[in-house]
Amino acid sequence: MYNTLSTQLKDGILEITINRPDKMNALNQEVMRELALVIDDIYTNPGVDSALITGSGPKAFIAGADISEFLSLSPEQGEELSKKGHTIFQRIEECTKPVVAAVNGFALGGGCELAMACHFRVASDNAKFGQPEVNLGIIPGYGGTQRLVQLVGKGKALELMMTADMIGAEEARQLGLVNHVTTPDALLDKTRELLKKIQGKAPLAIARVIKCVNAHFKHEEDGMDGFETEIVEFAACFATKDLQEGAEAFIQKRQPQFKGE
Known part of the structure; x- marks a missing residue:
């Protein structure tokens, strides 16, 4: 190819x-x-x-x-x-x-x-x-x-x-x-x-970490606010099944099985 x-x-x-x-x-x-x-x-x-x-x-x-x-x-x-x-x-x-x-x-x-x-x-x-x-x-x-x-x-x-x-x-x-x-x-x-x-971590959370860290360096370029980006992306995690799975696995003392959902 x-x-x-x-x-x-x-x-x-x-x-x-x-x-x-x-x-x-x-x-x-x-x-x-x-x-x-x-x-x-x-x-x-x-x-x-x-x-x-x-x-x-x-x-x-x-x-x-x-x-x-x-x-x-x-x-x-x-x-x-x-x-x-x-x-x-x-x-x-x-x-x-x-x-x-x-x-x-x-x-x-x-x-x-x-x-x-x-x-x-x-x-x-x-x-x-x-x-x-x-x-x-x-x-x-x-x-x-x-x-x-x-x-x-x-x-x-x-x-x-x-x-x-x-x-x-x-x-x-x-x-x-x-x-x-x-x-x-x-x-x-x-x-x-x-x-x-x-790869064993929550993939949607990993993607949001990347976005937030990049936002730190984009403030002067396009006005992005890294702190505000973090608030928005943190909030978005609460709509995911991965957060539910991660929290339940922590409470149940088992390894989480994330699906990127």
């Missing part, structure tokens, strides 16, 4: 692998087009409860964009390219199902931006993160200037983007860019373990 991606659905987890190992899994226009399609599948396929995004091979998650495609672009075409990237990565960020990045090597430029668009990140101890665009005379164009600030703070984000320095997995964890660091062999198992744990 895909030329640049491979996918596998198991236990409700859709595993998406960027599959261009000879190009260090660099993002080109075909990868972005196919990413848009597979993200649509996460939204619409009832068999998908969560998703995991990783890269093919032992060296790279995604080592950046395919720079050869940039050389012939006009400013207008550059704007269109950036808009498409923003749309796709925002779809990941706003997905009501958990999407986690399993970063298995270099996550640079657009690769770092894709990882940051996911709800959180698990990294192998050989992973490297960076936004080196200024080395090429450009800036991050797929949301990196905004999400890096959100995750590591203004000062460190500016330093990383202006120096183009790479950081290792452990420093990324200390900064809050990464949640967990594992060995390369344990990376996918750790990510699956976290997703399976989340």
